[in-house]
Amino acid sequence: STKGDDDRKDKQSGGVKSGPGVTDTTITLGALTDLSGPYAPLGKSIVNAQQLYVDEINAQGGICGRKLAITVRDHGYDVQKAVAAYTEIKGGVAGFPQVIGSAVVTALQDSLKQDRILTFPQAWPATLLNRPEIQIVGTTYDIDMINGMDFLAQAAQLKSGDKVGHVYFEGEYGENALAGAKFAAGKLGVQIVEQKIKATDTDLTAQIAALRGAGVKAILISAGPTQTATLVGFGAVAGLRVPVLTSAPGFHPQVMASAAAGALEQLLYVVSAAPAMGADIPAVKKLAADYKAKYPDGTLDQGVISGYNAMKIFGEDLKAACAAKDLSHAGIIAAHRQQKQMDTGLGTPEDFSDVTKPATYKSYILKPSKAAPGSLVVAKDAYEVPAAREYKLPAAG
């Protein structure tokens, strides 16, 4: 292709203003995902789930008289590839309902701002708030932790002065969660014992010894599924039988195949803005059934629900933008920011109008259960801790 082919300029057609990625027949969305690197399992679920939505909506005639299509680029969690892929497809997409990898999102955030492309990252740190073009779907990690601590306080009968361990990844995910946990701890009068780890750490025996030595009554973990399994599994037999709470990225159904499965069922809770795949909610059940029908080999992990949900929201945004006769990048962002009460049926209603705030403050508490679809069931319905509203979000400062 030669230079100047990209239609970066907004155009007018059929009474609807259109922009990059929008033709008379198709609206193309972009996905910068990881299908060959460390987050490939998550990437695969999300890509599948989003494709599922696109197929459904196209079967119904599409949006704004146009079919939806997704241009998927696999960056394998390589920042350089991701940036190149972004440069390649940005001129031909109306938005990104999926970008995986915190490093990728952070590397792209300035470009996204400049190009004003609505983007839903599959990461939930509050530091990504405050940007009109970036939307975190659901709660942020810190809000999840504030809600989760409230739950733990009852489950572990925390008293003032008790200690709670927090094992967290270095980086946005862990640090944002830690901020929330510290805030909640302050409210509860408990003390947080920090244990920072790296994504490549799989042996947590030293951390467990340290936490036991400190006499923690409960543990928060903001890490990956294998770390959670190790912590709960070894902790349970090494004299650290306390409730453990993690965020959605800290659990994956496959860890229920490990030797730690029993301990996980007994001790682990997952806090999440999305309900469990095994939740008794009609839309979720339908999603689980449709997904299994289309991808018999697929895993029903939380990526399915969050990916589908994100895509569905994007679809609603496009519908709203169509109604406003503006499918340009700016038009889509504007349409998105007017959604105050978005209810996809796959979680709690969300409000996207205030860029400084999370779209919702409500989280579910989920519990591992080997038998359930996606190995998770709902332990407590979505709720919100009033104190969370007092919490000062990092990006809002």
Added chain:
Amino acid sequence: MTKLAEIVLNGFALGSVYALIALGFVVIFKASGVINFAHASLLLLGGFTVAKLHDDLGFTLALLVAVGVTAAVAGLVEMVFIRGLGRTEVHTLTILTIGVDILLTTELTRRIGSDVLSLGDPWQAGVRDWGGVHVADARIACIVVAVLLIGTFFAAFRFTAWGLSMRAAAEDREAAALMGVRLGRVQLIAWCVAGALAAVAAVFLAAFPSAGLDRSTGQIALAAFPAAILGGMDSAAGALLGSLLVGLTSALTAGYQSDLSWLGANLGDVAPYVVMLLVLIWRPTGLLGSKERVRV
């Protein structure tokens, strides 16, 4: 006090896992002068084979098959890629192993997908409790196996004809050939041994307290690098000592990170490297590595 004891013991246990991995590097390094970056994928292959077979064959048989499979694959790598290039320099081979690693890892991670595989090892979630000090059974087994294998390897390396052939060939291929050393075979055996070791190491890498084998398990291999170096590449005691030291340092810095927070959080990953740098400044060929002496 039990905290310290537990951290120290588990640090050693972790070190013994590193030692097993490091041994795999050392064997190939000695035979071919190559840093085998494909070792990570061999680990993954070994673990994957055990995981897929243990349900049908039982653990022991599955492990034996896995040892055979990884040895065969490593041997194949040697025959197809390394041997033909016997005349070229080692760095070419080193980078070539990266290519091999990419191929193998891509295939294996594609197969593993999102699974966290259990290897069906006999130790399961068993834990020893010595007066409040907990160590996983699998880790104790690992210490024993590591000591045995490392001892055996270095003894073989020193005293057997194969070991001598390997050292001679590594030093001067032509002179070795003139002594009747079958260069191809000696090197082939070394690669097979390293492959077999990878399968054994994978078992302990994936065993309790780890959650199991997943697509990223192989990446730990690189953590064993400083272990191999720290002790010095050419002595059995050095290999063990270095590995244990690395395990211990990372365990101690992780376990006491709240007391070390002024150095920046999570020193656990950096500490082994800092220790290694200090050791190398003091002794440029590792703790027990023999001093480099040359004459003209």
Added chain:
Amino acid sequence: MEPGALLVEDLEVVYGRSVRALRGVSLDVPGNGVVAVLGANGAGKSTLLRAVSGTLSLHRGSIAGGSIRYDGARLGGRDPAAIVRAGVVQVPEGRRVFAHLTVAENLRAGTLGRRGRTARTRAEHDRVLDLFPILAERREQRAGLLSGGEQQMLAIGRALMAAPRLLLLDEPSLGLAPRMVGRIAGVIREIAARGTAVLLVEQNAAIALDLAEKAYVLDVGEVRLAGASADLARTDEVRRLYLGEAVEPEGAPAPVRTAPRRVLGRWTG
């Protein structure tokens, strides 16, 4: 063909794609006895030995024509280890001891290519240490730290450990003190007497011609002269080029050259 004999016919050797180092070289070494090869630097002596021992390929060289037969079988194309197993052992040019192995290990390495490795090894070992007592003293020293001459002794000793039937020697006297040269000559004579054939490449022509029954002179890759040593030693060319005009008892005054040689001016930079 006599058992244990080496027969080289019309051998052509090239290095890389274009360097022709040997052209139509023919030579034979009887099953027992010493044959010497003389020649200037670059004549192709080492190349000849490499071709026999099968190590050309390690130098990017290859046999482009002709044949090498040993004990009735063709050697060309076989790998060096197989050739060693057939009883042909080479002491390479420039010592090439395993520098990081001890002296004892170097000697042990000599037995790596032997078929039956036990009983006679011991005897060979004792004999080598007997020949070169210094090696016994330095058993545990890294070979790379030995003096040049000591390394040369080790290289020869190592080859003897292999109990060869045909020994290829590339300048065994290199770097050896006169007394030691005499002793090496004795050794060669002795092993030849015990039925080992020896192909000797040697710059010390006096010794070579003394030891060998037959000698060849290589020149720029071709056999220039061949014949009984005694006859060769009488030819003018050999006398002048290899024996230094007269059979040189060491220290004879140098012949005065007539051709004026270039002089090097002082550097005035």
Added chain:
Amino acid sequence: MSAPVSRAAESIPARHAAAVRPGPRRWFGPGAVVVVVGVLLVLPFYVTAFWLQTGLFAMAAAIGAIGLNLLSGTTGQLSLGHAFFLAFGAYGYVWLAGDSGRVGVRHLSGAGLPPLLALVLAVLLTGVVGGLFSPISGRLRGMYLGVATLALVFIGHHVMLNAASVTGGFNGRSVPSMGVGDLTLTDGRPDGLEVLGIPFGRLERLWYFVLILVLVAALTARNLLRGRPGRALGAVRDSEIAAAVMGVAPARYRSAAFVVSSMYAGLAGALIALIFNRVVPDYFGLALSIDYLAMIVIGGLGSVTGAVVGAAFVTMLPQVLSKYADALPLVVAPGSPESGVGPGEAARYLYGAAIVLVLLFAPGGLVGLLRGRPGGGLGGPGGRGEGLGRLGRTQGSIRIGSKE
């Protein structure tokens, strides 16, 4: 009959004529360079942003690879720490050119220098840091140095995450744009710049800036290699003792090689930052160091052209493969219910296979192939771990083993 000595001497070059004389096979000479540079000069007028971006990465990597090649190829010092120096250059530039101020809850510091000055200073500073490593870089060799430098990557990563006021922590920092006077290398000032009807934005402007620097880097490195320092470095690699006896101070030259290579890395890092527009710690990991090693080996050790070709291979091939992988047969599109090899995986397979094949058929690297010498490697006998009189035709080698 002339004297045998001189006759033998004369016969040797005759025998080696083909190896010495620049024959028609060696077409990869100055002519080729001119053609390549010419193509690079007009490229921005024809290709899309993706290609410009990819090409920019390759060019920046080429500078880094040239530097690593001086260290590992010429001096034989294995370094796995190149990513650290790339990071230092990148962050150094960002900090020096950046302004102090609050971003979110964080306070970021910066020196606020003019960008060009910041770039120069960043390069110099990276050299200084390389120099600070000289107690290790001067003393250690082979694998030991390799792993010691590996430590730099991890320690560097730790610092990048923890020195948040300088580095922006995990989130990284935006990169101040390069500019001289009124011309910035962004889409902005002067606005809407067009050359021959083609919009001349950030990538196009960066392209020429980076291209000039690549040429400068290649030229200086070539001069170094062919000059006195290059010979001294090669001598240190081949035999430390011989080098010392020739008057070369080995430790000093080893450290110097480290410093020079760090400076190239610093420049490459700063340029990569400019191309990315944002620096993040995760990019500068061990994988990056290994990529650079792969570049110089695949390209051909010891040669500047090799480093450039290798950099292009290693940075561009995966991108190109990913871009076109979906067109391959048997590849299953993402999101389709069939199970099979996805395009990303297919690209990985091809990349891995490409590395293996290149090295199998051109062990001396791609330049060897270009010059019609697929053999490459050591021309001399023996091969590895040998020092004496066993010498090669190619210029470089890394000493991985600890043997002299």
Added chain:
Amino acid sequence: MSGATAPDVPELTLRAVTVRFAGLLALDAVGFTVAPGTIHAVIGPNGAGKSTCFNVLSGVYRAERGSVRLGAHDLTRLPPHRIAGLGLARTFQNIVLTRGTVADNLMLGRHVLTRSGFAATALRLPRVVREQRRHRERAREIAEFLHLGAVFDTSVALLPYGMRKRVEMARALCMEPRVLLLDEPVAGMNAEERAETAEAIASIRASLGISIVLVEHDMGLVMRIADAVTVLDFGRRIASGTPAEVRRDPAVIRAYLGAGDEGGEGGEHDPGGDDGRSESPEESR
């Protein structure tokens, strides 16, 4: 042979130099003086300590005791590259060349005589170009002098043994040394080549007026060109003097030359010498 001693060639003196390797006394209080502009041979049996002596002189080994002086300079504690800077050049017994062509190796020899640093070379300043050209010419001159002109641009890896030895010598000459140490310069050469090389050495001394220290087992050559000879045995100096004196010395004959000529079987008939060899290291332990 004309040509006087160059004015700036200093005297080289070893005084009571002792070197020990893990219990082995390689040099035991060895001393000798190389008068300016002479050829001084060091001979002795294998393992006597000759190369060790060279290694001490060139700074590769450090003497445990004793001193080495070059004119006013004390070399004893200097690192090799500093000693090279003072005008002392050497060859190695085991050839040690670096990769590349003969020219590359010779230009390495010019290292101490040239100045171009990293920055200047990278920028290819005119003075760098000039310096390079000038020194290359001289290197070629030296190559031609040693009959290496024809292989000047050939890779050293392709050269046969004897020729590589000459490249080494040329490289040492390229340092324009004031003292030249040659370790077995004619090993691996035939009689004719030896004569040539001997002549070259004599000519170097004659035309450049520098001192040459020579280790060589070719007694003929030593007798022919050496002005003075020092004989080592087991690290000790057992004799010194003119070639003729040394050759008649019974101790030298016993330890080194053997009874007969070098082609004979002298060694076989003289077990006494062997016993001496094997005992001495015991003594020194």
